[in-house]
Every structure is written in C-alpha cells, then in structure tokens.
Amino acid sequence: MDGLVLKGVSKSFGGVRAVDPTNLEFAKGELTALLGPSGCGKTTLLRMIAGLEDPTRGNILLDGADITALPAHKRKFGMVFQSFALFPHYSVRENVAYSLTIGGMSKSDAYAKAETLLDTVQLGGFGDRRIGELSGGQRQRVAIARALAQEPDVFLLDEPMSALDAKLREEMQVELRLLQQRLGITTIVVTHDQREAMTMADQIVVMSNGRVEQIAKPQEVYHKPANAFVADFIGKANFFDGVFADGGVQIGTLQLQTQAPFRSGSAVKVAIRPERAEIDDRPGENRIDAKVMFVRDLGPLREYHLETAIGPIIVEYAVGETGPSLATGDTTTVRLPPDALQVFPRGEAA
Ligand code: ATP
Numbered sequence: 001m002d003g004l005v006l007k008g009v010s011k012s013f014g015g016v017r018a019v020d021p022t023n024l025e026f027a028k029g030e031l032t033a034l035l036g037p038s039g040c041g042k043t044t045l046l047r048m049i050a051g052l053e054d055p056t057r058g059n060i061l062l063d064g065a066d067i068t069a070l071p072a073h074k075r076k077f078g079m080v081f082q083s084f085a086l087f088p089h090y091s092v093r094e095n096v097a098y099s100l101t102i103g104g105m106s107k108s109d110a111y112a113k114a115e116t117l118l119d120t121v122q123l124g125g126f127g128d129r130r131i132g133e134l135s136g137g138q139r140q141r142v143a144i145a146r147a148l149a150q151e152p153d154v155f156l157l158d159e160p161m162s163a164l165d166a167k168l169r170e171e172m173q174v175e176l177r178l179l180q181q182r183l184g185i186t187t188i189v190v191t192h193d194q195r196e197a198m199t200m201a202d203q204i205v206v207m208s209n210g211r212v213e214q215i216a217k218p219q220e221v222y223h224k225p226a227n228a229f230v231a232d233f234i235g236k237a238n239f240f241d242g243v244f245a246d247g248g249v250q251i252g253t254l255q256l257q258t259q260a261p262f263r264s265g266s267a268v269k270v271a272i273r274p275e276r277a278e279i280d281d282r283p284g285e286n287r288i289d290a291k292v293m294f295v296r297d298l299g300p301l302r303e304y305h306l307e308t309a310i311g312p313i314i315v316e317y318a319v320g321e322t323g324p325s326l327a328t329g330d331t332t333t334v335r336l337p338p339d340a341l342q343v344f345p346r347g348e349a350a
Pocket of ligand 1 (some may be wrong): 037039043344
C-alpha cells in the first residue's frame with residue numbers, strides 16, 4: 001500500500017507496556033489524528049514512526065519498504081513539537097533554512113527556499129525577525145515551515161496547538177488542515193483534544209491504555225462509537241447501566257426499547273447524546289418522569305440537567321430549535337428515542 005503502514009508495532013519500557021501490538025494504515029495524502037487521554041501511548045507511537053524510539057516488536061513500512069531499522073535522520077519525516085523547539089537567537093529565515101544548509105544546500109538557495117516556505121505559511125516579510133519578536137501563532141507557523149523545508153514524505157505533529165490560546169488554536173487547526181490538503185502530505189497529529197481531531201482529520205485513531213479502541217472517520221467516531229470508552233471520550237453522553245431483556249434494556253423498573261440486539265440477560269451500558277434526548281410530554285415509549293435541576297445557557301446551546309428514576313440526564317437544545325422553556329424545579333417528561341440509544345456490553349470503562 002502507498003503511505004505508511006504499522007504491522008504489529010508495540011513498545012514496552014521495562015515492564016511497562018506503553019503500546020500494545022498495533023496495526024494501522026495511514027493513506028498517502030491523508031491526515032490522521034492519534035487521539036486519547038494522557039498516558040495512552042500516542043506520543044510513543046508517534047516517536048516510533050519518527051524513528052526516535054525503537055519498537056519492541058513489529059514493522060513500519062513506507063510505500064511498501066520496511067523502514068523499521070532506518071534511523072530518524074534518514075527518514076524524510078518533518079516534525080513539529082509541542083514546544084516548537086525553535087532557535088530563539090536566530091532569525092525566522094535562519095530557523096527555516098537551518099536544516100537545508102546543514103544538509104549541504106548553499107546559503108543563498110536555502111534562504112530563497114525559506115522565503116517561499118514563509119509565504120506558504122503566511123509569514124512573508126517576517127524573515128528578518130527574531131523568534132522572540134513573534135506571537136505564539138507566528139512561532140507555530142515558523143515551526144511548520146521549518147518542518148516542511150525538507151519536503152518530507154510524512155509530516156508528524158505532537159500536540160502542535162497546545163501552547164496556543166483557545167481562539168488561536170481553532171484558527172490554526174483550520175489553517176493547518178487547509179495547508180495539509182493543499183500540499184497533499186501524509187500527516188499524523190497527536191492530540192488529546194477531540195475537537196481538534198474532528199476539525200482536522202480524515203481518520204481518527206482513538207487510543208486508551210496503549211490500545212487502539214477505534215479507527216474511523218470523525219463523523220463515525222461520534223455517531224457510531226465502537227464501545228463505551230469512545231462514546232464517553234468523544235463528545236458528551238448520558239450513560240445508564242442495565243440488563244438486556246425482552247428485546248430491550250431493563251434499567252431498574254424501567255424497560256427501554258432499543259434497536260440493538262443482545263443476548264438476554266447480558267449486562268449492558270446504554271448511552272445517548274444530549275442532543276438526541278428530547279423533552280416530550282406526550283405519552284409513548286421510552287418516556288421517563290423528570291425534574292429540572294439546573295438550566296445551563298451556553299449562548300448557542302441550552303442544557304437541561306434533569307433528575308430521573310434512572311439517574312441524571314442532560315438534554316441539549318440548539319438555540320433556534322423548537323425546544324421547551326423550563327426552569328429549575330419544573331417537572332416534565334424526557335424521551336429517549338430507541339434509534340438514538342447506543343448499547344454496549346458492560347465491563348468496558350466509561
Ligand atoms: P501525554 O498526552 O500525556 O503525552 P501519551 O498518550 O502521549 O500521553 P506516552 O507519552 O506515549 O502517552 O506514554 C505512554 C505510557 O508509556 C505512559 O504510561 C508513560 O508513563 C510510559 N512511558 C513513556 N515514555 C517512557 C519512557 N521513556 N520510559 C518509561 N515509560 C515511559
């Protein structure tokens with residue numbers, strides 16, 4: 001296959017298993033996000049791909065060729081780190097041209113190429129500035145230009161936005177995604193931020209405890225999570241523990257109709273996104289008496305925090321949507337539509 005392939009790649013540090021045996025494919029020209037909570041092994045996986053860490057087992061292939069034993073400096077991979085790792089006393093131009101002159105290119109050619117790259121990342125005219133004279137977002141663009149200088153086969157970014165404030169981070173996610181698509185470069189981004197992964201990625205790899213939990217497109221990870229961990233980690237969800245019985249899920253004295261078939265008597269976990277639950281006083285299936293404990297107005301969204309016999313439920317309405325008008329202390333009915341309920345075997349963390 002064209003692109004990058006991991007075959008059974010694992011890593012242990014002494015007795016600590018950081019990454020379980022993992023098979024992954026990174027298609028040429030696509031952007032993959034490695035997403036998961038702190039300590040799940042995403043940086044270790046990225047460092048193995050970069051050649052900065054040897055896999056304990058397994059093979060890494062690029063366009064069909066085995067590169068497992070190839071040292072980092074011989075892989076044409078560009079890297080951007082969390083800290084950017086720029087030379088503070090060099091100019092912007094010198095930072096970008098550095099790896100080119102080290103690689104033997106003449107200074108004038110390297111500087112000319114650096115100028116083109118600075119134009120690419122919208123920093124034309126900034127070549128003479130020192131790094132200390134730049135904003136966080138501008139420094140990040142320099143780090144990207146520097147990583148692109150070698151015309152890398154694969155572009156690797158480890159938490160590239162984490163030093164930026166929230167607003168700039170969102171702008172840079174869009175900018176970086178557009179640049180990556182324009183250049184058509186195979187890219188892997190490590191992040192613990194699900195919005196960042198959803199914004200940028202063609203493919204999301206969700207990890208926990210050194211294990212890949214799901215590999216899918218962003219919309220699929222959100223709407224069809226593979227298990228309760230993914231449902232909980234990506235977006236928000238209401239969860240209930242129950243037992244599958246009579247074609248539905250028994251939760252205490254309540255029988256919920258669902259569309260997922262399970263073996264009768266199986267312990268299951270039911271999840272529903274807050275925007276899929278409804279406040280609906282008409283009689284019918286999957287309706288539960290509820291009391292409004294708190295109303296949270298978030299500008300574009302309004303959340304109702306409800307107390308019910310099966311536990312707390314959050315229902316979310318977008319402003320402009322026809323929603324109810326309730327206040328703390330009101331009583332109402334919440335409906336959990338069967339097609340909106342995701343049912344997972346219990347025993348999985350959530
Ligand atoms: P974060 O988002 O916090 O950076 P991560 O998902 O990138 O986390 P890793 O840094 O890959 O996680 O770490 C995975 C596991 O491997 C952790 O339990 C970590 O403590 C362990 N680990 C990582 N590097 C080493 C090392 N050099 N020696 C021993 N253990 C390590």
